[in-house]
Amino acid sequence: MTDIYEKYMLEALKEARKALVKDEVPVGCVVVHEGKVIGRGHNQVEMLKDPTAHAEMLALTSAAGFLDSKWLNKAVVYVTIEPCSMCAGAMVLARVKNLVYGAPDPKTGACGSVFDIAHSAKLNHRIKVTKGVLKQECAFLLKEFFKRKRAKFN
Numbered sequence: 001m002t003d004i005y006e007k008y009m010l011e012a013l014k015e016a017r018k019a020l021v022k023d024e025v026p027v028g029c030v031v032v033h034e035g036k037v038i039g040r041g042h043n044q045v046e047m048l049k050d051p052t053a054h055a056e057m058l059a060l061t062s063a064a065g066f067l068d069s070k071w072l073n074k075a076v077v078y079v080t081i082e083p084c085s086m087c088a089g090a091m092v093l094a095r096v097k098n099l100v101y102g103a104p105d106p107k108t109g110a111c112g113s114v115f116d117i118a119h120s121a122k123l124n125h126r127i128k129v130t131k132g133v134l135k136q137e138c139a140f141l142l143k144e145f146f147k148r149k150r151a152k153f154n
Helices: 002-021 055-067 085-094 135-153
Strands: 028-033 036-042 075-081 098-103 128-130
Touching (some): 002 036, 002 135, 028 055, 055 085, 075 085, 098 135
Parallel strands (some): 075 098
Antiparallel strands (some): 028 036
């Protein structure tokens, strides 16, 4: 099972690198349905001037379009960092089956770090979460991005 998780996390990392090239926070996401990537996204917040243009939101929209359905109940979402509350909430609303993420986000993570929207008993859907897949590779891109940003200000 881990091999399949790594296979798709590598696809999410490809998306994160696209964001990095565009000087966006390097987060990437793919949505997999029945063994096929049906949605891809990388952060485009700065480019689109849209606070909702997170990798996960764009990938979920793409996947829903592919399936012509708002329900993604057989889908697995792979993302390079723990989703924020907006993205985790969107996954609950889409009824995503599984979430696999790389690096934790101790400041805004909403799947166990700060909040746990994916498992909230108060919501109508819960998501099975697998954490830490290719954690070092995912975290490295983010650390390097922010190190470069801080260096510009010094």
